[in-house]
Structures are given as C-alpha cells and as structure tokens.
Amino acid sequence: xxxxxxxxxxxxxxxxxxxxxxxxxxxxxxxxxxxxxxxxxxxxxxxxxxxxxxxxxxxxxxxxxxxxxxxxxxxxxxxxxxxxxxxxxxxxxxxxxxxxxxxxxxxxxxxxxxxxxxxxxxxxxxxxxxxxxxxxxxxxxxxxxxxxxxxxxxxxxxxxxxxxxxxxxxxxxxxxxxxxxxxxxxxxxxxxxxxxxxxxxxxxxxxxxxxxxxxxxxxxxxxxxxxxxxxxxxxxxxxxxxxxxxxxxxxxxxxxxxxx
Numbered sequence: 001x002x003x004x005x006x007x008x009x010x011x012x013x014x015x016x017x018x019x020x021x022x023x024x025x026x027x028x029x030x031x032x033x034x035x036x037x038x039x040x041x042x043x044x045x046x047x048x049x050x051x052x053x054x055x056x057x058x059x060x061x062x063x064x065x066x067x068x069x070x071x072x073x074x075x076x077x078x079x080x081x082x083x084x085x086x087x088x089x090x091x092x093x094x095x096x097x098x099x100x101x102x103x104x105x106x107x108x109x110x111x112x113x114x115x116x117x118x119x120x121x122x123x124x125x126x127x128x129x130x131x132x133x134x135x136x137x138x139x140x141x142x143x144x145x146x147x148x149x150x151x152x153x154x155x156x157x158x159x160x161x162x163x164x165x166x167x168x169x170x171x172x173x174x175x176x177x178x179x180x181x182x183x184x185x186x187x188x189x190x191x192x193x194x195x196x197x198x199x200x201x202x203x204x205x206x207x208x209x210x211x212x213x214x215x216x217x218x219x220x221x222x223x224x225x226x227x228x229x230x231x232x233x234x235x236x237x238x239x240x241x242x243x244x245x246x247x248x249x250x251x252x253x254x255x256x257x258x259x260x
Contacts, residue, residue: 031075
C-alpha cells in the first residue's frame with residue numbers, strides 16, 4: 001500500500017477516530033449525496049433499524065440511537081425531491097428548481113436571502129447562456145438584431161424585478177450582479193474569447209456549487225424542524241412530569257390534613 005492510501009483499520013486502532021463516528025460520517029455523506037438505497041443498506045449493516053417510525057423507536061431501540069435514526073429518516077424522506085432539484089440545477093433548469101423548492105419548502109427561500117439571490121443570479125446566467133447557444137444555431141441570413149434587442153430588454157427587466165432589490169442592500173451581491181450583466185457585452189460563450197472572471201460564470205462548477213448549497217440548505221432546514229419537534233416533545237414530557245409531581249404533592253397535603 002502506498003503512503004498516500006489510508007489504512008482505516010490502523011486509523012481506528014490509533015484512537016484518532018472511533019468506528020461509530022466513522023459510520024455516522026459515512027451515513028451523513030450518503031444522505032447528503034442522495035444515495036437512498038446505499039443509506040438504508042449501510043444503516044442496517046451497522047445495526048440501525050429503519051423499519052420503525054421515529055416515534056416508536058424509543059420503545060424498541062436504544063434511546064441514544066433515536067436522534068441518529070430520526071436524522072437518517074429525515075434525510076431519506078427528502079432524498080427524492082433533493083435529487084430532482086439537484087438535477088434541475090445541474091441541467092441549467094434553474095427556474096424549475098426554484099419552483100420545486102417553493103412548492104416543497106415554501107419558507108426556505110424567503111428565509112434564506114443568500115440562497116435565493118444565488119439561485120436567481122444563476123438563473124440569469126443560464127438565460128444568457130441559452131441565448132448565446134441559440135445564436136450559434138441561427139443561420140446567417142436570418143434577422144437577429146430585433147431578437148437580441150428584445151432579449152437584452154428581457155434580461156434587464158429580470159434583473160430589475162428579481163435581483164436589484166436584493167443586491168442594493170449587499171455590496172457583494174451588487175458586484176456579482178454587475179459582473180453577470182457584463183456578459184451582455186459579449187456575443188460568445190467561447191471560453192477562449194471571454195475574460196477569466198466571466199468565463200467562470202459559464203463553468204459547470206458554478207451549477208454544482210449552487211446545487212450543493214441548495215441540498216445543504218434543505219437538510220439544515222429539515223434538521224431545524226426536527227430540533228423544534230424534539231424540543232416540543234421534551235417540553236411535553238417535562239410538563240407531564242411536573243403535573244405528576246404536583247398531583248403527588250396534593251395527595252400528600254390531603255393526607256396530612258386528614259391526619260391533623
């Protein structure tokens with residue numbers, strides 16, 4: 001084995017990382033990347049039973065496993081829609097991805113201004129890319145001047161209605177918007193003819209980065225909801241215990257009064 005390869009057994013034996021932590025790390029990776037079947041299979045291999053509902057796990061499983069199981073089930077429940085949205089973004093279908101986000105997580109974009117701006121800006125970039133690609137397929141004898149003027153007006157309107165209000169409150173956002181609008185000065189998607197910073201806007205990496213950001217935001221949103229749910233459950237348990245103690249105290253007081 002080369003020095004660059006990792007000996008996982010030696011790593012675990014060295015106590016730098018325990019097996020349970022490594023298993024949870026792998027599970028989190030599988031859930032984040034949207035590998036549903038692999039997540040279920042691996043969970044079973046490490047002794048986590050996902051057949052029961054989260055509410056029933058406290059009766060049949062160890063309480064220490066409840067948060068882990070709940071997080072796994074939460075991640076599995078969102079895998080399908082997360083994968084769909086991820087694929088939309090990777091394919092440049094940004095508006096379709098936004099629509100699915102709004103349908104399944106109606107408050108997410110409203111509460112996450114950074115994510116919403118990034119998606120809208122990417123949508124703007126893809127609109128320009130699509131127009132440039134269509135230009136290359138138009139024959140030389142076809143009129144394009146009117147179409148291009150109409151397209152530029154469409155882009156300006158989109159930027160004004162969707163992005164300007166967000167960018168005006170954030171210097172970084174405004175810089176990114178101005179850079180993107182600079183693409184209108186060029187009539188090509190050819191990486192050899194575009195300045196480096198503009199060329200980066202057309203790289204596939206940008207789609208992938210935004211797709212990962214959306215994926216992470218959904219999981220964080222679900223996790224926060226799960227925390228709220230667990231808080232409510234714990235609050236009700238605590239409240240129930242307080243009532244039980246109160247009843248016992250009242251009974252003791254009544255007994256003492258009878259003795260007097």
